[in-house]
């Protein structure tokens with residue numbers, strides 16, 4: 001078999017999945033361009049800290065240039081130590097809550113995204129919101145809201161939960177509001193607040209409400225780590241913080257989505273232990289958000305030159321803690337198959353069919369896992 005020119009892969013969306021795919025493709029020598037709707041690296045409202053399962057670390061190791069993976073490892077924080085359950089007055093109810101495996105890592109979302117953007121240079125185009133695409137003979141053309149277009153051999157919709165690509169490819173799948181409304185915030189660490197989260201995570205169960213706390217302590221402070229490991233990357237200085245999330249009853253008239261969560265949370269946890277009230281009122285960032293999910297498991301579609309990756313194909317609930325990991329696994333599987341196409345070992349469409357079968361099986365299982373996991377967080381008197 002001889003190598004052939006696969007052509008350019010168009011990736012729609014510079015999120016965690018699309019960027020991992022771009023790196024994996026660059027590594028295998030495949031031409032790739034990423035088109036992102038946001039104007040710049042935009043720090044989006046998707047949460048502050050993210051837990052990466054060991055499979056995500058494997059996927060990043062397989063995809064990123066060595067120095068960028070070293071930066072992921074250096075800046076990541078531990079997710080080990082006891083998982084505590086408190087009542088709202090901070091009486092310990094349980095000291096060994098279930099948690100992620102010991103080799104999972106906590107990452108600051110903004111730091112991770114900036115690392116993932118490293119080294120891709122002008123392969124990432126900003127301000128390019130996909131509106132549609134057309135498949136031709138041997139090509140696919142993407143159209144953008146700014147009137148431009150781009151043509152390649154394959155188009156990958158890595159455009160997140162509201163995916164335009166998914167709407168064109170699988171129009172029968174819709175988005176519905178999940179029974180998960182969260183108010184979350186980030187509070188700079190102090191010894192007093194760190195004592196609330198001595199290990200991999202803390203859950204506080206008060207009457208009808210659950211507050212979850214997680215610590216983000218950088219292994220090495222990000223700007224210092226970048227200066228040593230990847231000086232071309234300008235990572236901002238970051239202090240550690242405690243990330244808190246209160247599941248807000250969906251029936252509760254909430255602060256508008258994306259609004260400041262502090263007043264809402266302080267109102268809901270009125271009378272709880274002063275350390276918890278101070279943790280919330282000292283937040284330097286907070287917001288309210290409502291989760292959405294697909295209204296059915298993702299069905300198969302007729303395989304062509306357009307496919308999906310990450311949340312676009314399997315919109316998981318945050319409760320599963322597995323959405324990013326699954327998206328990164330998609331990236332590794334897809335790039336491995338496209339590399340085989342390039343080496344002349346596979347034909348393109350059967351390879352994309354094989355990818356789709358694996359994507360749907362793993363993705364739908366990941367979504368179901370998140371739905372089941374949510375039950376652990378909803379207090380008994382609300383469920």
Ligand SMILES: Cc1cc2nc3c(=O)[nH]c(=O)nc-3n(C[C@H](O)[C@H](O)[C@H](O)COP(=O)(O)OP(=O)(O)OC[C@H]3O[C@@H](n4cnc5c(N)ncnc54)[C@H](O)[C@@H]3O)c2cc1C
Nearest residue numbers: 013015016017037047051130159160310311322323324325
């Ligand atoms: C509060 C919260 C906490 C979470 N915690 C965890 C966790 O701890 N662990 C975990 O594994 N997962 C977690 N997740 C899930 C995880 O964030 C997602 O699964 C992951 O970000 C999916 O990556 P993605 O690349 O598919 O999509 P995204 O990261 O959402 O990226 C999609 C990109 O596409 C762009 N885009 C959208 N539309 C267009 C368009 N039309 N044209 C061009 N670009 C477009 C967007 O701007 C965005 O950059 C959490 C999610 C939330 C909301």
